[in-house]
Amino acid sequence: MVDAVQNPPHRVVIVGGGFGGLYTAKSLSNAAVDVTLIDKRNFHLFQPLLYQIATGNLSPADISSPLRSILSKSKNTKVVLGEVSNIDPEGQKVMMGEVLVPYDTLIVATGAKHSYFGKDDWEEFAPGLKTVEDAIEMRRRIFMAFEAAEKETDPEKRRAWLTFVVVGGGPTGVELAGAIAELAYHTMKEDFRNIDTKETQVLLLEGLDRILPPFAPDLSQEAAASLTKLGVSVQTKTLVTNIEGDIVTLKQGDDFREIAAKTVLWAAGVKASPLGKAIAEATGAECDRAGRVIVEPDLSVKGYSNVFVIGDLANFSHQNGKPLPGVAPVAIQQGEYIAELIKQRIKGRTVKTFNYVDRGSLAIIGHNYAVVDLGFIKLTGFIAWLAWLFVHIYFLIEFNNKLIVMIQWAWNYFTRNRGARLITGKGALQEVIEESNEYYKPTENREVIKV
Numbered sequence: 001m002v003d004a005v006q007n008p009p010h011r012v013v014i015v016g017g018g019f020g021g022l023y024t025a026k027s028l029s030n031a032a033v034d035v036t037l038i039d040k041r042n043f044h045l046f047q048p049l050l051y052q053i054a055t056g057n058l059s060p061a062d063i064s065s066p067l068r069s070i071l072s073k074s075k076n077t078k079v080v081l082g083e084v085s086n087i088d089p090e091g092q093k094v095m096m097g098e099v100l101v102p103y104d105t106l107i108v109a110t111g112a113k114h115s116y117f118g119k120d121d122w123e124e125f126a127p128g129l130k131t132v133e134d135a136i137e138m139r140r141r142i143f144m145a146f147e148a149a150e151k152e153t154d155p156e157k158r159r160a161w162l163t164f165v166v167v168g169g170g171p172t173g174v175e176l177a178g179a180i181a182e183l184a185y186h187t188m189k190e191d192f193r194n195i196d197t198k199e200t201q202v203l204l205l206e207g208l209d210r211i212l213p214p215f216a217p218d219l220s221q222e223a224a225a226s227l228t229k230l231g232v233s234v235q236t237k238t239l240v241t242n243i244e245g246d247i248v249t250l251k252q253g254d255d256f257r258e259i260a261a262k263t264v265l266w267a268a269g270v271k272a273s274p275l276g277k278a279i280a281e282a283t284g285a286e287c288d289r290a291g292r293v294i295v296e297p298d299l300s301v302k303g304y305s306n307v308f309v310i311g312d313l314a315n316f317s318h319q320n321g322k323p324l325p326g327v328a329p330v331a332i333q334q335g336e337y338i339a340e341l342i343k344q345r346i347k348g349r350t351v352k353t354f355n356y357v358d359r360g361s362l363a364i365i366g367h368n369y370a371v372v373d374l375g376f377i378k379l380t381g382f383i384a385w386l387a388w389l390f391v392h393i394y395f396l397i398e399f400n401n402k403l404i405v406m407i408q409w410a411w412n413y414f415t416r417n418r419g420a421r422l423i424t425g426k427g428a429l430q431e432v433i434e435e436s437n438e439y440y441k442p443t444e445n446r447e448v449i450k451v
Contacts, residue, residue: 009034009076010346013094013103015084015275017044017067020109020311020331022397027339029074032346036101038094040083042066046396048328049405050129051172054138054265055179056421057412062405064132065398084110086278089304105306107338108275108293112312112326115271115290122243126264129172138265140425142180145263147423150192156260162200163261165248167240168268169206170213171363174223176265177204178366181231186367186416202231203259205238205250207268212371214325214361219371222380226365240268270326272313279309288315292323297353298341299334310334316354324356328395333357362388367416 010033014021017039025037046063053060071077086095087108093100114128127137142164149161162184166177184200191197204211204227210220211227211234224234241256242249248259272291280287285301286294292315293301299314301307311331315323324330337354344351360374362384370384379387389409396402412418 010342011102011104012036012107012342013038013101013105014107014109015039015094016109016111016311016313017041017079018047018109018111018311018331019328020111020335021107022067022070023332023335024107024109024310024339025071025074025077025335027336028342029071029077031076031339031343033076033342035074035077036080036103037067037071037077038080038082038084038096038101039067040081042068042079042081044070044397045132046401047130048392048395050132050135051175051179053132053135053420054129054176055142055183056139056418057179058405058408059420060132060136062401062408063396065401070397084108084275086275087282087307089283089301089307092306103306105308105342107308107310107335108279108313109309109311109331109335110273110275110313112270112272112290112292114266115269116266117269119243122266125243125245126167126266128266129176130270136425139421140423141263141265142183143421143423146184146188146192146195146197148262149195151194158195159199159201160246160260161262162195162197163203163259163263164200165203165205165259165261165264167205167264167266169204169208169211169234169236170267171361173204173206173267174211174227174363174365176267177202177232178227178230178364181227182366182416183418185231187418198231200231201233203233203235203261205240206234206236207239209236211236212363215363215371215373216378219373219378219380223363223365223371226369226371226380230366270312276309276313279307283307288323290315298351299338299354308338310338316356318353319356327361329359330356332395362391364388367413 012033012035014024014037022044025035028035043064043066049063052058067079082096084094084096093102113130116122145161149158152158164180166173181202184197188197212220212223227234239251241251246260246262248261250257276287276291276293279293283301283304293309294315295309297318299308299310312326317323341351362372364370368382368385370388372379372384372387393402
């Protein structure tokens with residue numbers, strides 16, 4: 001009697017441990033497949049709350065979870081720390097340096113980074129917000145600005161240190177601007193002795209005619225009014241034409257003007273990860289202007305039914321002719337869809353094409369205020385703020401993160417204090433020391449301060 005030959009398990013390789021990749025892996029945890037998740041980081045980052053790291057409300061570990069811990073109970077899943085540089089769609093392998101990883105089905109979900117619309121030299125002066133390192137650098141610049149202003153004796157230079165420019169009026173820009181205003185006008189108003197932090201200027205710049213373009217116009221108007229009440233100067237129909245040193249050049253209509261600002265933060269645009277271009281070259285797929293791979297209705301790459309691109313790296317325009325927004329719910333739903341598609345294919349069945357269900361948009365403005373658009377109902381104020389809190393707690397990955405963030409937010413709510421206001425990063429301590437030495441150095445025009 002001859003024993004039946006058992007076919008090897010279907011091999012699924014997922015590149016990227018963000019929302020799309022992680023939810024694909026989680027949804028395949030009980031499937032009859034072998035899953036390999038590859039990421040250059042060993043943790044999943046909850047990007048919607050990155051701005052709270054940048055403004056000292058939370059610490060990086062509060063919104064980060066180790067991938068191995070999240071997937072520890074998924075016995076069919078292996079996590080590999082590495083960076084994929086290219087794919088071989090004919091040989092069905094991904095290239096991780098000199099290592100080749102074979103697959104039967106490939107899902108690429110490597111996301112996007114911030115874009116400066118061809119002005120990459122601006123990154124030196126205006127950091128974006130996509131990674132933990134970005135958030136820590138923003139935090140360093142924000143709190144260093146107040147420290148430098150405290151020591152500055154020249155009124156013009158002090159004004160520049162206390163001027164914050166946020167470029168981009170989408171949810172990230174709105175939340176950043178609101179959080180900085182709360183820091184200056186509430187949290188730190190009694191922390192300094194030589195400056196009045198209420199003299200801080202926070203400018204939010206948006207090229208279109210309103211902030212929060214994805215939201216209904218009345219909610220955009222509500223958000224702008226709330227930001228203005230909080231102390232933010234909202235300037236729409238405003239384009240940044242140059243950033244050099246501490247000078248930002250703006251174009252408003254036919255007029256140009258310059259603003260002296262030591263701290264410029266970028267929240268204006270995104271571009272796909274470099275792997276999008278590699279996929280296009282390997283498969284012949286098309287990319288859009290932002291470098292996103294144009295995918296088929298089932299999220300596959302044209303001509304390769306076993307290669308899928310999801311999340312911020314994908315241009316899916318099959319519902320209303322416009323690409324889906326680069327937000328977490330899109331990536332989550334796509335990851336869950338791909339997992340179900342794989343399960344059904346193994347059984348010889350087919351599934352319908354992907355259809356995104358938009359359950360609404362949320363943006364927090366400040367203490368007790370947010371805007372929420374659920375389609376069938378629009379919320380503002382305290383109720384919207386509570387809804388924003390609930391949704392973000394719900395989607396945090398691990399229970400300990402949910403608990404820590406809830407406790408931290410509760411403490412911050414009642415005390416208006418932010419416990420993660422740390423100045424860290426490469427060279428940060430030396431920068432503080434050098435500036436302090438310069439400040440306490442006797443000059444003809446500066447009185448020696450005895451300490």
